[in-house]
Amino acid sequence: MKRSTAACKAISLPAPAKINLMLHITGQRPDGYHELQTVFQFLDYSDQLHFRLNHHQQINLLTPFEGLPAEQNLIVRAAKLLQQHTGTTLGTDIEIDKILPAGGGLGGGSSNAATTLVALNQLWQTNLTQHQLAELGLALGADVPVFIHGFAAWAEGVGEALQPIVPTQDWLLVICPNVHVSTGEIFCHKKLTRSSKPIKFATALVGDMRNDCQSLVSELYPEVKKALDWASAFAPTLMTGTGACIFSHFDQQSKAEDILARVPGDWQAFVARGVNTSPLFIELDKIASVNH
Numbered sequence: 001m002k003r004s005t006a007a008c009k010a011i012s013l014p015a016p017a018k019i020n021l022m023l024h025i026t027g028q029r030p031d032g033y034h035e036l037q038t039v040f041q042f043l044d045y046s047d048q049l050h051f052r053l054n055h056h057q058q059i060n061l062l063t064p065f066e067g068l069p070a071e072q073n074l075i076v077r078a079a080k081l082l083q084q085h086t087g088t089t090l091g092t093d094i095e096i097d098k099i100l101p102a103g104g105g106l107g108g109g110s111s112n113a114a115t116t117l118v119a120l121n122q123l124w125q126t127n128l129t130q131h132q133l134a135e136l137g138l139a140l141g142a143d144v145p146v147f148i149h150g151f152a153a154w155a156e157g158v159g160e161a162l163q164p165i166v167p168t169q170d171w172l173l174v175i176c177p178n179v180h181v182s183t184g185e186i187f188c189h190k191k192l193t194r195s196s197k198p199i200k201f202a203t204a205l206v207g208d209m210r211n212d213c214q215s216l217v218s219e220l221y222p223e224v225k226k227a228l229d230w231a232s233a234f235a236p237t238l239m240t241g242t243g244a245c246i247f248s249h250f251d252q253q254s255k256a257e258d259i260l261a262r263v264p265g266d267w268q269a270f271v272a273r274g275v276n277t278s279p280l281f282i283e284l285d286k287i288a289s290v291n292h
């Protein structure tokens with residue numbers, strides 16, 4: 001897809017959530033990372049990032065994140081990585097409207113990093129290809145490449161070997177129980193299922209749509225089990241990534257909204273559409289068509 005790279009001084013782009021429609025763990029590599037088979041779909045529900053060019057080579061994150069020093073923020077790390085990789089003398093001031101819960105399995109940090117790489121590649125006119133950006137992004141997180149490529153995908157490897165797939169674009173009720181699950185903690189746990197039999201791409205969307213992390217997370221975090229039990233009474237429900245968020249499928253927005261209204265008050269929840277093209281790329285195409 002050809003997109004405009006016209007020079008600009010500022011750009012605002014979304015960083016959407018992802019869900020894992022299924023997630024199998026089929027093995028572990030010598031470096032400790034796990035071999036996965038998963039289906040990624042995006043949600044039409046995004047953080048919004050705003051980038052303004054500066055000429056001082058400074059990366060300034062103007063929106064504070066409680067408890068997370070700026071230098072550890074994946075937005076700042078992504079910007080610095082691109083700066084170092086390309087040798088650009090430009091910098092950026094960044095603001096974010098954050099709505100995605102951290103540590104929810106919705107990939108918020110990875111998505112922020114991906115949007116940062118894509119946005120700054122335009123703002124700084126560094127002209128890396130999508131493939132180069134995805135390779136760079138993988139060093140920041142296993143989920144970054146899917147956000148950079150922007151299509152719903154069947155993923156293998158650690159989640160970086162992607163093939164397009166076209167799941168139904170259901171309405172989803174997403175519930176975020178009041179707990180923070182660390183991805184590292186789940187992948188290190190001795191009770192994690194690590195030996196699922198590999199399946200074929202052709203069967204990715206039929207049969208057993210399970211998440212191999214779900215039973216362990218349910219055991220360690222009873223609040224996640226409680227949410228799964230509650231939501232499963234209304235619609236097919238699964239946990240995303242390593243949790244804590246769960247999602248339930250509906251064929252109509254109104255049905256999902258009806259159940260949203262009944263979600264117990266101590267859980268954050270929202271309704272969003274599962275989409276097969278990332279809202280990031282829909283926005284980039286809009287910008288490109290305006291610039292033509």
Ligand SMILES: C[C@](O)(CO)[C@H](O)COP(=O)(O)OP(=O)(O)OC[C@H]1O[C@@H](n2ccc(N)nc2=O)[C@H](O)[C@@H]1O
Nearest residue numbers: 020032033034110141142143158159183184187241242
């Ligand atoms: C579970 C998923 O959300 C599925 O989409 C992702 O694979 C997680 O991706 P992510 O949050 O970008 O994870 P990373 O930041 O790369 O890794 C966090 C930690 O999880 C473990 N990890 C992660 C991904 C993977 N395939 N195997 C792992 O063992 C590693 O211990 C790593 O130190």
Ligand SMILES: Nc1ncnc2c1ncn2[C@@H]1O[C@H](COP(=O)(O)OP(=O)(O)OP(=O)(O)O)[C@@H](O)[C@H]1O
Nearest residue numbers: 073074102103104105106107108109110112183241
């Ligand atoms: N910009 C960012 N937004 C959110 N979290 C960030 C960011 N930068 C760094 N982090 C750190 O990354 C951790 C994981 O955040 P993230 O929202 O990606 O988790 P997640 O949704 O569970 O991701 P995944 O599904 O990829 O496991 C957070 O606990 C936080 O400390």
